[in-house]
Amino acid sequence: GRGREPRPAPCAPGGLDVQAAPLLAARPCQRCAELRQAGPQARRVLPGVGGAGRGEAPRLRRAGGGERRVGSGVLFRAVASGSSARLREFKPQELANLGWAFAKAASREAELLRGLADEGVARAGASAFAPQEMSNLAWAFATLAFTAPKLCRALASQMEGCFARLKAQERANSLWAFAKLSVRAPKVFRASAIRTAAGAEDLAPQNVANLAWAFASLAWCDAAAFHALATAAVEKIREFSPQGLSSMVWSFATASFRDLGLFRAVAAASAASLGGFSGQGLCNIMWAYASADVQEPELHELLKRRFLEACSEPDVPSLAPASLRGLSVDVLGMLWALACLGRLDDRFLRASSGTLARIGRALGGPGPAAIAPARGGGACSDGPRVVADLGDRLVICKPAEWEVDDAAEVSAGFSLSGYLRALLPRRRFPITRDGESQCGFLHRLDVPSTGLILAAKTYEAYFDLQAQLHAGLMAREYWALCHGWASQAPREVRAQVLARGTAAGAGGYSPPSRVAQVGGRRCATRASAVAHAVRHEDALSLMFVVIGTGRKHQIRAHVAHIGHPVVCDGKYGPATYPSDAAWCPRHFLHRHRLGFRDAKARACEVSVPLPSDLLNALGSLGARGARSAKALASVGRQGYWHVRQSDCAPLP
Structure with a gap:
């Protein structure tokens, strides 16, 4: 069919915190107009602002003393304006911190990001970045969904020469970023698969889920690596978040690795944390079990009931178009999975059809007008x-x-x-x-x-x-x-x-x-x-x-x-x-x-x-x-x- 298959949002890593304590501790100290001229000094402002998140407006000192609050969007636009033309003056760590901060604040300044990508290509070509800086820069562009294939290839090329120095989270974040941006880096993925197959016990649950997601998303189906990830996941299954659980089984189903031990462990953990799943997470788990043809009747009934409850919660007409489409993908994915598993009943079909009808009406326009069908029973040969x-x-x-x-x-x-x-x-x-x-x-x-x-x-x-x-x-x-x-x-x-x-x-x-x-x-x-x-x-x-x-x-x-x-x-x-x-x-x-x-x-x-x-x-x-x-x-x-x-x- 034409319906899109469920694809979970990966367990997005938070990026590695920048290590320079003075940068994290710095407070904004100039007016926005002065920040536009700050150049590399902007690096002293942004890590603290980005790390604080979007919900808290940064403080700027007034020229005559005191402080005033400004919206983070204003600050980031000002810094982007002042930094874009002066990126060559930034050190490699400062470039990485700049990208990290903008990603943390979800500030997608296109001109700055294009310049940052171009400068990053040049620095990576000279092997100027440290492992953490490469990982953070790749993470930043993936988090902002800003496509920069030349930068990713340049970072991957530098990583190839220093892969042994990458820590577990740096590896997981880098592969997550490449997969999210659909950038193939064969040598990096191959080295990571070999490293993972040798032992994944040093990986945190989120890193296990992100590596599995990255491998599956780019069809890098290394049996030894997936076996090691399954072993590590089963050992730490109680530490996984609901999103991590759905991401794991989605990845294994997508890569066609039917590890029954993992699917059983995820079933038990999911049943115990059912209230923490979003509608998308419920759909992704059900889709994974259907795709892998793994029957867990008790879990499937729980997921079905919880999904019906989740679908009845949102006020469909008030949702934005993107949310309406996302909800439709989840409902259709559940229908497909339940039909494949032989667990689709009339009650669920009626309820899901009603939800889809409301989505259609919320997206829709005027009513139809009839078109006279062509007469005659011959097949169409000349035109539609x-x-x-x-x-x-x-x-x-x-x-x-x-x-x-x-x-x-x-x-x-x-x-x-x-x-x-x-x-x-x-x-x-x-x-x-x-x-x-x-x-x-x-x-x-x-x-x-x-x-x-x-x-x-x-x-x-x-x-x-x-x-x-x-x-x-x-x-x-x-x-x-x-x-x-x-x-x-x-x-x-x-x-x-x-x-x-x-x-x-x-x-x-x-x-x-x-x-x-x-x-x-x-x-x-x-x-x-x-x-x-x-x-x-x-x-x-x-x-x-x-x-x-x-x-x-x-x-x-x-x-x-x-x-x-x-x-x-x-x-x-x-x-x-x-x-x-x-x-x-x-x-x-x-x-x-x-x-x-x-x-x-x-x-x-x-x-x-x-x-x-x-x-x-x-x-x-x-x-x-x-x-x-x-x-x-x-x-x-x-x-x-x-x-x-x-x-x-x-x-x-």
Whole structure:
């Protein structure tokens, strides 16, 4: 599905306190106007101010004596203005302290940070920073979520030469920062994994959680390091905060390390500290147990009840948009996890659907207007078309070479969001311009693929459909022509899939996903052959496919994994691609049916036949036996082969 997976905010370290006592003890001593000229003297002001936190306004001495209180924002803006042009005068420790203080005060002064990053690159290149200074500078930029890849790479390069001198917290903070900024530092991560594997007993619980989170976030799945972290965590499990507990199991589930000892220890500790979890923390723990397929019935029931209580606490209409979206991710994550664990009941489904409806109304705009669906039963070959309009939601048939995008830069083909925006005016349908809500689209299809796409015209409809998708109540069925004679008995493939890259690059190329036991995501595909065919000496199967999850390239990766790659698929069937391309114009994958519910909870089913180019390819095949001939003829005439309703049911 298109819903985002839960991703916990890591247990953010506080940074290492600056060691120079005079700097910590210093008080602001000049007016803001004088501070603008202070240059490096600002270092004597900021550590004390930053360390005090945002809630306490700093004191400034008046020129004529006495003190007055000023807002910390005013002070930090003044210091940023005075320091930006004079950073070369700062010593390495002063640069690190400056960044540390601004991060402590959550003061995100872009001009200063850009200058600090540039100066930091030069100093790191000269190996000027001490280990703690490197760690604090990386921590500061990560805490402020200020992307500075050149600085991070320069710091990582200097760390490589002095890694043995980094203390445990400095290692944990540095890796946390690199992971939070999505900066890969392979040599530093490798050295840290080796050091961690040798023993993690010197790590505080927060550092254990942050190292696990950093490794998992950047898919650095070192078995020995994760084993050492699990051992250390179990020994110190009672010292973990609720956020640390959720971060640990999220990290192990994400990296596909199913350490049952750790999951049992976290279950016991979580049950004992249930009141300390946020809604996000509850969701992350449940998601982790579902992803790792670990059953802890008592914990799951406790988490479910506590989550319902947490969802009823906030006044949804009064929440800011970012908080509304965060709450929706938590609710959808809980729905998915409970469905996977077999613990989703009607009460939770009704309550969560009600919360999502309130979120949709709080984000939403005017009501929908109907669009006349295109007439005729033929598949769309020339351009997209609306095949069903249900008031607040619609179904579009996507042709090949159209991309289901989120209104960002289109990497290949034509933009389906552009088509939707042309249909639906902005004032009535703001969701079609909202990339954070996927412009209303519920799922994707690969650019060469064809078939049905479900889209919402309102936020309330969007979250209703997302709830159906995450709860496993939506049916998605496909035709795929594959190599080999596959079994006609339904086969379920549950191999985990690791998506390498989320967006296509130059020329529309997107790295292939792959089946991976380590680092992969839980997914399910059910496939069966409805017809066997031949073309020259090639054995082929027309496959009926149903998915229970929507990972990137899931069907293509799964059928290739069981030895039946899709015809004309250069990514997953490169050996046969050149010969396939001579008779099949693109990979043979078509979503022909969607099953879902409308705004009044009535069951809806939409199907569309194969497009003409795939029908022509299918017509060039010879059937293997009478049953296959009948099936191929039926698909060729109607684009739909009758399948019993039980076979079409969505996966749990």
